[in-house]
Amino acid sequence: MRFRSLAQFIEKGKAAVATGPTALIFVEDLVEVESTIRYHQLIGFRDIVVFAPVELELPAGMENTVYRVDYAVIEVSDVQKAVNAVIDIAEGAWLYYCYNAEYLFFPFCETRSVNELLTFHGEERRDAMLTYVVDLYADDLERHPKAVSLDHAWMDKSGYYAQARPDPANKNYPKERQLDFFGGLRWRYEEHVPRHRRKIDRIALFRSRRDLALRADHTFNDEEYNTYACPWHNSLTAAIVSFRTAKALKSNAGSTFDIPTFKWHNSVPFDWSSQQLLDLGLMEPGQWF
Known part of the structure; x- marks a missing residue:
């Protein structure tokens, strides 16, 4: 339709x-x-x-x-x-x-559906799920000038980090169970990325309600929606593997000529499995065994 x-x-x-x-x-x-x-x-x-x-x-x-x-x-x-x-x-x-050119991965997604994921998450009294946007890029930019190749996708195996998220309403003390996450191409090529677009966290899965509103930084007006875990134990998180940043860097005249390749010593082939992302700590199974 x-x-x-x-x-x-x-x-x-x-x-x-x-x-x-x-x-x-x-x-x-x-x-x-x-x-x-x-x-x-x-x-x-x-x-x-x-x-x-x-x-x-x-x-x-x-x-x-x-x-x-x-x-x-x-x-x-x-x-x-x-x-x-x-x-x-x-x-x-x-x-x-x-x-x-973005693809959602969650723990055990090869054998479990997104409906099963969200049913369990809801049973844990969670109404939103943190996702990490993990940059993918083509291995050879001469063969793939748009930096996109599903068959030859690479990713960074390290270089990810988190910082406390300050609360302006509370003397900039850290917000409870909230962090700002960084890494990937936005970190390695930060000189080409505006400061307010360098984070890689996104609350991409959420339960809708009428008074809810998405903000420009991929967070919501309900602070509990922006947390990475519930108060009593670790919660599920997911990952979105994305060619979006690589595409932007290679299509922008201000950056494309500075980047002959995205590969570096911490690049690895992406094998399109949830296990690889779990092993790298880029998503969390929580209590969903």
Whole structure:
């Protein structure tokens, strides 16, 4: 089903998000859109809503399996606006959002579905899940000038770190169970990345409710939603492997000529498994054994 605007989707598309879990995929360019949709269907999202420019052409067989919204994704605020609009019509449903050329991984996702993940998470009285955005990049930028290759994807095995998140309302003391996470290409090439866009944490999975609002920094107006764990034990976290930063660095004239390759001594091939991300400490199984 296709909607010609965000307003039309909000008015007539409630069925797409009424039950959940629903994936909201925001298309910034035409790179790996089909693989992003197909992947999130395979891991168990009940419905997929694709916010994309009108220029996008999907195979008929795929177009008929998604809800499509004609929507230009140019600024971060465009995503924020759309997610908040969907929140208002999806009370109680689990939502997830990502961009094209991004892929969600969670512990044991090869044998367990996203619905099982969120059912367990909800039983632990959690309404949101922290995800780490882990940068992927093509191994050879001459063969893959857009820095995207599913078959030859590499990642950083180290160089990730966290800092306390200060609370301006409380003398900048650290917020409870909240951290700002950094690493990957945004850390290695920070001179090309604005300071407010260097974090790699994103609250990408969450249960919707009417008074909830997504902020520009990928956090919510409910501080409990922004925590990485519950007060009594470690909670599940997930990872989004993403070519987005690599694409941006190689498409930007201010950075592309400074980067002949993204590979360095801590680069490793990405094997597209949850176990690799678990072994590197880039997601947490919590009590979900």
